[in-house]
Amino acid sequence: MTDAEEFPYKFNPEEKVLCFHGPLLYEAKCLEAKLRDKDGSPAPHYLVHYNGWNKKWDDWVDETRILKWNDENLARQRTLAASQESKKKLEQPAVKPVEKKIRKEDGTAAASVSTSSRAARRKPRTDDTLEAESEAATRIEIRITIPENLKRLLVDDWDYVTRQKKLVTLPRTPTVEQILQKFKATQLEQHDNTSADVLDEVIDGLTLYFDRALSKLLLYRFERPQYADYSVDHPVFRASQVYGCEHLLRLFVKLPALLAHTTISEDSAGLLVAHLDSFLRFFDRNFTGNYENATPDYCRRASP
Template sequence: MLAFKEDEKILCFHGPLIYEAKVLKAENWEEKDSETGETGPHYYVHYKGWKQSWDEWVPESRALKFNEANLSRQQQLRELHLQKKKPTKTTGSPADRHESERGSRKRARDHSIDKEEDYMKRPEIKIPVPDALKAQLVDDWENVTKNQQLVPLPRSPTVVQLLDQYKTSKTDKKGDGRTEEILTEVVKGIKLYFDKALGNMLLYRFERNQYVEIRKKYAGKEMSEIYGAEHLLRLFVQMPSLIAQTNMEQDTIALLRDHLSEFMKFLLKHQKQFFLSEYENATPGYVSQTKSN
């Protein structure tokens, strides 16, 4: 039985702390969560004041009722966290130390609020998506969500192979070591973002069972070695908000944006080669399993 319903305001663990959140979806999972191994009630939540890219599925063990007891627990955890982060002082009277600690907590909270406000004010990075790739994204969405079809996995070329091909195509023939070094870091970064984001934000609901099966079948393999251009293109739609959440310097962001734009041109140039022309129909058993979940 689900303890929380859609649109309900809750408190939710994210790391060691508790945050206010809203339940967007509520489902009972029979398959184990690929991240936690948990079955049972799961909730797709949006954290108050956070960008949508942080929305995620969480097991019921991380969700709490929005009440005075849990709000008090939230505050206690925040204060404990702040105490762990500041150096302890052994001099002065207990009263002096109490005043010092209270002042430190206030400054830490104020600094945290300032950082959140600065983050919300940061302009989102624009990565232009060519019209042909926008159409590709629409077709991808329709194939999966409307037609109940799936991208056959493993894909060829994989995300790793696509990134290697891009790197090879851009490598300076004159042997500019610095350019190649930057290119290597960009490619590594895209791969890392993909592997981290796939399970949390790049899948449609209809694909989740396939993802769980793939994780079991190819245990130990990175998903960038299994998935291909279809899911990588979805990442590029999310990439601006992901970059906005980092502490990168503006010149670094500008350089990364240029490389990501170049990669989009690379995908466009090889669109027919990299993207599927037809998806595979899901089996009746798979459709039934998805509906039951």
């Protein structure tokens, strides 16, 4: 009796499917089916490719993470996506002190910094989300070590903006995009064994997180009118092409909590942390702050 006869596969190569990655369902294609060990016994597993994703994310999954492509499961995908979006709005991280010197301020970016940042606490989840998470692979906690000098710069950054009423000049030079590209060039020049593809993936991820987080998580309340003014003059812009060192540093305070919503393998997590550590060492050597005094008119507009 063949494996297929003894263990009939529910999904076939080239079949369009839905697959869990973290708490959400994504469109994917089944590439291969084979028996692999699960809890000491052989069980059907499927190699899937997530549509639109880099093939590096192709993954072997068991039948708890893969669903048929049909109207019922597509509706479930939409429900989970809506639930996760609502959850993110409810769980928008509160602002916490940095080394007890940064005070809580609604809508600002500062958060607690430790040498091993912890993932954000999670609020109670809906039944659908709980079911999805129980079926998904276990999340790996990402720990980021922020150098002591950069932690001191975070404290200074808070003081400049919230107490001294200074602003970062926009557009900033160098921009976040330029900083990340300089890091890539430096790494490739100094380390022959560094993969350009992996570096691109890390840099693209950081850029995406920055662009999405800037307006919601990385601005102090005093900076919001400046952001609003810039948005009026430039209706379409990418934050990573306008903001620079100061706000990128704030992203690394938030990053562990943001990454807690993703599911990656232990090996991938280790590789990611290694690249983030390398970047922070580079960032520590190349960080340059640039603030200007806000005008009296701006201070009046920014006052609560």
